[in-house]
Amino acid sequence: xxxxxxxxxxxxxxxxxxxxxxxxxxxxxxxxxxxxxxxxxxxxxxxxxxxxxxxxxxxxxxxxxxxxxxxxxxxxxxxxxxxxxxxxxxxxxxxxxxxxxxxxxxxxxxxxxxxxxxxxxxxxxxxxxxxxxxxxxxxxxxxxxxxxxxxxxxxxx
Amino acid sequence: xxxxxxxxxxxxxxxxxxxxxxxxxxxxxxxxxxxxxxxxxxxxxxxxxxxxxxxxxxxxxxxxxxxxxxxxxxxxx
Numbered sequence: 734x735x736x737x738x739x740x741x742x743x744x745x746x747x748x749x750x751x752x753x754x755x756x757x758x759x760x761x762x763x764x765x766x767x768x769x770x771x772x773x774x775x776x777x778x779x780x781x782x783x784x785x786x787x788x789x790x791x792x793x794x795x796x797x798x799x800x801x802x803x804x805x806x807x808x809x810x811x812x813x814x815x816x817x818x819x820x821x822x823x824x825x826x827x828x829x830x831x832x833x834x835x836x837x838x839x840x841x842x843x844x845x846x847x848x849x850x851x852x853x854x855x856x857x858x859x860x861x862x863x864x865x866x867x868x869x870x871x872x873x874x875x876x877x878x879x880x881x882x883x884x885x886x887x888x889x890x
Numbered sequence: 891x892x893x894x895x896x897x898x899x900x901x902x903x904x905x906x907x908x909x910x911x912x913x914x915x916x917x918x919x920x921x922x923x924x925x926x927x928x929x930x931x932x933x934x935x936x937x938x939x940x941x942x943x944x945x946x947x948x949x950x951x952x953x954x955x956x957x958x959x960x961x962x963x964x965x966x967x
Contacts, residue, residue: 767967784897784898784901786895786943786961790966814967825967826966849967850964850967851964852964854940854961854966855964855965855966869962869964
């Protein structure tokens, strides 16, 4: 069986994800590409550092694809996430979903990225001009120091 | 003995990514208490736990050879 869920240190080529979900039954392949943003609420990011609990993360990515199949039926999903140092504009994550009709592919890719932010053990460390911080607030309890943007702000846009 | 894994800010606070702890027969919560008494891990309570690569409950009882991971709030994507 092809491995469709993986964590890599290497730069990501979106086609590696897309070709894993190509099939005769598909009328749509939707991709989501998450990239490293330079400015968040006016604060400049120099680069990001991602870390993962790799064997568990790959299992959780597979779990997301199973959830998608339960919700949308005939859907095939592939997901790759990069770890290590990522520079501005680098690709951090690619999700590809193929379905017979386009609406399901759009919705399922959105679902996949939201679930990644909830259950997949991957962390990012912001490197700013004046400091660094591991980001993470899925329980919405962490209080951030002044001038450091919230998790929600991090993910907006 | 169980292996305990730390990630992200917990890894930096613990100064280690993996430690070996005598915790056979302890619950996940008891292991958490034990670690808090010997390490300065103020954010340990914010972390979820996984036993053998699956999210676990606080009352899961550990056995020799288990791998327990403390999972701080995730921020992938």
